[in-house]
Amino acid sequence: MLTLENIKYSRNSKEIIKGVNISFEEEKITSIIGSNGVGKSTLAYIIMGLSDYKPNEGKIYLDDNDITNFSITDRARLGISLLWQEPARFEGLSVKNYLSLGGKIKLDDIKEALNLVRLNPDVYLSRFVDKKLSGGERKRVEIASCILLKPKFLIMDEPDSGIDLMSLDMIVDIMKHLKENDTGVIVITHREEIANHSDYSYLICDGRVLKSGACSDIIDYYRSTCDVCDNVNTPKEQEI
Numbered sequence: 001m002l003t004l005e006n007i008k009y010s011r012n013s014k015e016i017i018k019g020v021n022i023s024f025e026e027e028k029i030t031s032i033i034g035s036n037g038v039g040k041s042t043l044a045y046i047i048m049g050l051s052d053y054k055p056n057e058g059k060i061y062l063d064d065n066d067i068t069n070f071s072i073t074d075r076a077r078l079g080i081s082l083l084w085q086e087p088a089r090f091e092g093l094s095v096k097n098y099l100s101l102g103g104k105i106k107l108d109d110i111k112e113a114l115n116l117v118r119l120n121p122d123v124y125l126s127r128f129v130d131k132k133l134s135g136g137e138r139k140r141v142e143i144a145s146c147i148l149l150k151p152k153f154l155i156m157d158e159p160d161s162g163i164d165l166m167s168l169d170m171i172v173d174i175m176k177h178l179k180e181n182d183t184g185v186i187v188i189t190h191r192e193e194i195a196n197h198s199d200y201s202y203l204i205c206d207g208r209v210l211k212s213g214a215c216s217d218i219i220d221y222y223r224s225t226c227d228v229c230d231n232v233n234t235p236k237e238q239e240i
């Protein structure tokens with residue numbers, strides 16, 4: 001269980017996260033949805049422990065461990081991973097070497113992961129993770145590396161960004177694969193096609209959880225209420 005307890009975070013004197021309580025379970029897909037700029041990616045960076053994203057208040061627990069002050073490296077070691085919205089490039093590193101994680105991963109597993117992200121291993125193992133790979137191809141390689149890490153929790157920040165619409169079902173298949181392999185998936189998404197496959201959803205508004213529950217209820221609420229709202233939380237609306 002990964003638990004956020006009353007997390008508050010400010011940046012340049014602006015309060016971005018205003019007291020968030022969320023629990024994520026392993027072997028479950030949890031979606032985080034909400035309008036642009038409400039703090040979803042910020043929450044992802046706080047959970048991952050990026051150096052500029054230390055909460056001003058609150059605690060983060062992985063099972064019974066208080067990891068609030070743990071570095072990104074310590075959290076990665078404990079099994080928390082993040083799929084970035086924008087994947088990085090590594091000039092001069094082949095896909096095969098990049099995915100072998102320093103030789104720790106077997107070639108067959110690398111091939112299986114490439115097949116899952118629908119990149120033909122015969123074509124892509126020898127390609128380089130540089131600017132000759134398209135954004136979508138790099139994103140797929142990045143997703144493959146997250147699969148191979150077998151994390152306890154994987155935060156997927158808009159996993160479809162840069163991926164063609166025809167491949168949304170691939171993202172869904174990958175989330176299901178991760179779940180079947182005991183990874184807790186935390187997916188930040190604007191896509192109903194992706195959120196629909198989550199076991200539980202949180203709707204974020206103005207740095208707070210506005211509502212949580214079954215994905216279909218949250219999406220119905222979001223559609224009927226949030227599209228017409230001015231993006232400011234109303235405490236009365238809070239039904240956490």
Ligand SMILES: Nc1ncnc2c1ncn2[C@@H]1O[C@H](COP(=O)(O)OP(=O)(O)OP(=O)(O)O)[C@@H](O)[C@H]1O
Pocket residue numbers: 011012014016034035036037038039040041042043
């Ligand atoms: N480095 C920063 N300095 C100041 N404000 C920031 C910084 N990064 C983000 N913000 C602000 O924090 C708020 C939350 O941003 P965040 O990226 O977490 O939103 P989001 O919900 O992920 O949005 P989107 O759906 O557009 O990706 C926004 O108002 C944004 O402008």
